[in-house]
Amino acid sequence: MNADEPRACTGAPHWHPDTLAVREAVERTAYGEHSEALFLTSSFVQPSAQAAASRFAGEEEGYIYSRFSNPTVDSMERRLAALEGTEDAIGTASGMGAILLLLFGLLKAGDHIVCSQSVFGATIKLIAGEFGKFGVASSFVPQTDLDAWKGAIRPGVTKLLFAETPTNPLTEVCDIRALADLAHGADALLAVDNCFCSPALQRPVMFGADLVVHSGTKYLDGQGRVIAGAVCGTRDLIEGKLLPAQRSAGISLSPFNAWVVLKGMETLSLRMHEHSRRALLLAQWLQAQPAVRKVHYPGLISHPQHALAMAQQSGHGGAVLSFDVQAATPEQARERAFHVIDQTRLCSITANLGDTKTTITHPASTSHGRLSEQQRQAAGISQGLIRIAVGLEHPDDIQADLARGLGTLR
């Protein structure tokens, strides 16, 4: 490199994830901008007809068109891949777009997916409904029942295992290593939705997962500003299978949203550790409240997969917890849960999560409202269940906000 050129902004492989989160991106432009540049452009001018031909044929590197190549999106992809410890990543318009691209790029009619029954609701609808329509079969199994996962695999037909850990809202934790071994024993791939922990706490490929999907909308942005998504994995899978699918399908990430997520990742580790610390304090306090029947949080020793969660999640529980209020009947439970939610002044009543602002929701009537009462009970979503995605407000203020309702239950 010439001494006059701006110093590169790319990461070194030996750097710690905290450093890569701040430094890994594409090279600086000739202007030497300190913050990563935002390339809001739909297309790129080619130096010559021959260069255009070579770039379109994939024989020469160079940006062409932002549906599938953009420097800002590339920066976000490189930074996320560095954090997840994967060779490559591809940005998508949303978290659901990431799962759509993954399925679209890897599967064909006649293939079969085994999926946890506790994954994000839209994921179940996408796999069972939309892909079912095109002849991709699927089986849904209990998150933590390894025998059920094993039993659902159809040798030679099952191509993908799909899991999310911890789950929403009950924070059930699955054993990524065990699922990876099952998948690989059947010549299938394991994909993990790592939205809840983010790579700051959990890197699924370290436990054998082949692909990691993200809703960048959640903790990667972390401040509730944009919709974004990504898939991380080997270069073979990302460049070989998903990029061609992206080029045809156009589930593309906007450069602006990529830039917001890119900058969000700089503080990801700090935020996730603080979210987790505050969530643990709140979970411990909730556990001691007489009006609370049960608290679901992987950071609590009482959590059924506490040891596994601590091993997979760098010793942290994450930001999301849920709890059941004490009640004699489902009707009373719902009334009491509504009371606690309605008495808050600080917590935002919204089903979203992954924000600095604490959110509170009643899963049985919102995210899981379309299930029958029987399906809800099977899933463990009671009428008295409240989910909280703990933000970065002072822990005392969040606690006081919940104490108001919990202290005045009738």
Ligand SMILES: *Cc1c(COP(=O)(O)O)cnc(C)c1O
């Ligand atoms: C929100 C979410 C998604 C979907 O992400 P969008 O960006 O809203 O499309 C997928 N998985 C999990 C676990 C989520 O929480």
